[in-house]
Amino acid sequence: MKVAHEIITPPPSAAVWDVNQIRRDFPILKQKVHGKPLVYLDNGATSQKPQIVIDTLSRYYAAENSNIHRGVHCLSERATEAYEGARRTLQRFINAGSEQEVIFVRGTTEAINLVAQSYGRKFLKQGDEIIVSAMEHHSNIVPWQMLCEQVGARLRVIPINHDGELVLDEYRRLLNEKTKFVSVTHVSNALGSIVPVKDIVRSAHERNVPVFVDGAQAAPHLKVDVQDLGCDFYAFSGHKVFGPTGVGILYGRADLLEAMPPYQGGGDMISLVTFEKTHYNVLPYKFEAGTPHIAGGIGLAAAIDYLSGLDWTQIGAHERDLLAYGTSALSSIEGLRIIGTAKEKAGVISFVFDHIHAHDVGTILDQEGVAVRAGHHCAMPVMQRFGVPATTRASFALYNTREEIDVLIRGIDRALKVFK
Amino acid sequence: MAELDELYQEVILDHNKSPRNYRTMANANRKAQGYNPLCGDQVAVYLHLDEGVIKDISFQGSGCAISKASASLMTAELKGKTETEAKALFENVHRMLTGEPQENGRDGAQGVGKLAILSGVCKFPARVKCASLAWHTVNSALKGEADVASTE
Numbered sequence: 001m002k003v004a005h006e007i008i009t010p011p012p013s014a015a016v017w018d019v020n021q022i023r024r025d026f027p028i029l030k031q032k033v034h035g036k037p038l039v040y041l042d043n044g045a046t047s048q049k050p051q052i053v054i055d056t057l058s059r060y061y062a063a064e065n066s067n068i069h070r071g072v073h074c075l076s077e078r079a080t081e082a083y084e085g086a087r088r089t090l091q092r093f094i095n096a097g098s099e100q101e102v103i104f105v106r107g108t109t110e111a112i113n114l115v116a117q118s119y120g121r122k123f124l125k126q127g128d129e130i131i132v133s134a135m136e137h138h139s140n141i142v143p144w145q146m147l148c149e150q151v152g153a154r155l156r157v158i159p160i161n162h163d164g165e166l167v168l169d170e171y172r173r174l175l176n177e178k179t180k181f182v183s184v185t186h187v188s189n190a191l192g193s194i195v196p197v198k199d200i201v202r203s204a205h206e207r208n209v210p211v212f213v214d215g216a217q218a219a220p221h222l223k224v225d226v227q228d229l230g231c232d233f234y235a236f237s238g239h240k241v242f243g244p245t246g247v248g249i250l251y252g253r254a255d256l257l258e259a260m261p262p263y264q265g266g267g268d269m270i271s272l273v274t275f276e277k278t279h280y281n282v283l284p285y286k287f288e289a290g291t292p293h294i295a296g297g298i299g300l301a302a303a304i305d306y307l308s309g310l311d312w313t314q315i316g317a318h319e320r321d322l323l324a325y326g327t328s329a330l331s332s333i334e335g336l337r338i339i340g341t342a343k344e345k346a347g348v349i350s351f352v353f354d355h356i357h358a359h360d361v362g363t364i365l366d367q368e369g370v371a372v373r374a375g376h377h378c379a380m381p382v383m384q385r386f387g388v389p390a391t392t393r394a395s396f397a398l399y400n401t402r403e404e405i406d407v408l409i410r411g412i413d414r415a416l417k418v419f420k
Numbered sequence: 421m422a423e424l425d426e427l428y429q430e431v432i433l434d435h436n437k438s439p440r441n442y443r444t445m446a447n448a449n450r451k452a453q454g455y456n457p458l459c460g461d462q463v464a465v466y467l468h469l470d471e472g473v474i475k476d477i478s479f480q481g482s483g484c485a486i487s488k489a490s491a492s493l494m495t496a497e498l499k500g501k502t503e504t505e506a507k508a509l510f511e512n513v514h515r516m517l518t519g520e521p522q523e524n525g526r527d528g529a530q531g532v533g534k535l536a537i538l539s540g541v542c543k544f545p546a547r548v549k550c551a552s553l554a555w556h557t558v559n560s561a562l563k564g565e566a567d568v569a570s571t572e
Contacts, residue, residue: 357483357484357485358459358484359459359483359484359485359486359547360428360486363427364424364428375458375460376460383460389460389461389482390459390460418428419485
């Protein structure tokens with residue numbers, strides 16, 4: 001017989017986001033710097049790692065370390081299985097159609113260079129045009145400039161408005177019969193603006209122009225579905241999604257990857273080598289020359305598993321709350337100007353003072369235990385667009401709290417006192 | 421907080437707010453550009469050298485309080501000095517900023533005159549390049565180098 005006072009527990013997705021529970025998963029957050037509790041607001045530069053990622057790396061080296069795809073022995077089989085398992089985890093994470101479309105790289109930068117050099121040098125020629133946006137990280141500008149010099153192509157730039165949003169009408173005007181490639185960021189690292197990637201892709205595809213999306217700043221904050229976005233290439237770095245440094249992934253549509261020549265030559269990317277001719281390996285190995293960052297790939301999958309155990313709706317709501325709370329608190333400070341006020345934003349607040357340089361703000365905040373980025377954020381054209389030499393940037397992650405933003409505000413007050 | 425107070429002393433804040441010799445120079449016979457690729461700080465240093473003596477020196481640029489104050493203090497200190505004296509001072513200042521003892525084994529802040537006010541910088545490794553940018557730039561101006569001076 002059923003008891004009348006049965007307690008109904010809400011499903012996990014409806015549970016309140018317990019940020020303190022999350023924080024316990026990240027051992028580095030417990031420490032003090034300059035005698036003050038660490039307030040880590042430099043997640044745009046890199047994220048901290050949960051214990052499970054650290055343990056996975058340690059366990060790999062302690063129990064599984066071996067080279068992959070070549071050994072007949074037990075450890076090599078184990079390492080290969082873990083590494084290929086990691087690839088499948090990443091495939092599911094971005095909803096790629098097949099694991100062949102997921103290539104391990106060192107990070108987003110290498111992914112962009114790979115596509116620029118492999119796809120670009122094969123398919124672009126004199127007079128062709130490549131479109132990027134005015135808010136790209138240097139890593140989504142320089143590889144294309146290098147390609148332009150090599151093949152005689154021309155770089156075109158989608159302008160941004162004063163809020164830091166892409167001017168889509170200008171983008172559509174830039175698209176023409178000479179356009180052969182489009183490469184845009186998903187989320188701006190300096191401004192936090194979320195780019196309407198689906199619109200960008202739709203317009204480019206009307207002209208059969210492939211689109212690369214730099215997801216370095218998006219993957220930790222947005223649910224990424226490459227098939228839904230419709231993009232041809234997508235890349236992100238492991239270290240910004242709570243995984244290790246030195247590993248990331250490039251997603252590419254299989255038909256495009258098949259048509260592209262290898263990026264680097266070496267072991268693992270071949271099927272047969274003679275001095276007369278070499279036959280390349282199948283996807284994704286064709287693009288993975290040499291022994292990869294095996295531990296890194298496995299560690300990255302551990303980070304993705306950790307993220308998958310959380311609820312994206314809650315992560316999104318928590319980060320939106322931090323952004324709204326931080327924006328409101330910072331806006332009330334006299335003389336402070338927020339750079340990047342797009343309607344659609346991720347948890348990034350860049351700001352400047354007329355009379356205090358970002359570096360000085362950064363040093364004073366550091367003394368309060370607050371880690372922020374101060375500088376041009378590897379996006380000097382963005383700084384030029386807004387007429388500032390540098391900004392101070394606070395960038396949030398799922399483990400940050402409102403209280404930490406209060407500490408940030410107190411630190412800024414101190415900077416204002418020093419520079420009164 | 422003592423270290424922070426040592427970094428942002430009144431004199432430094434004053435030179436940041438009202439930098440001395442902050443102007444271009446029409447009759448400069450040496451000029452160099454300095455650039456810190458890490459943060460984008462830029463400085464241009466102008467010199468008027470006459471028979472090995474710095475008759476006039478000025479600067480312009482954009483940067484943080486430390487880089488601006490350091491450049492301002494530098495121009496005030498170098499005016500009237502010979503090239504040789506200026507180069508010796510550059511060496512001494514560099515040792516002070518990086519926390520190395522001076523050649524004679526004395527404390528890093530000795531032998532740099534009023535510039536000792538910048539000695540707090542050595543406790544902030546991330547800021548050493550801010551303070552040394554103008555010095556690297558004047559050094560390359562004195563050497564007559566055409567290239568942009570860099571802190572890297």
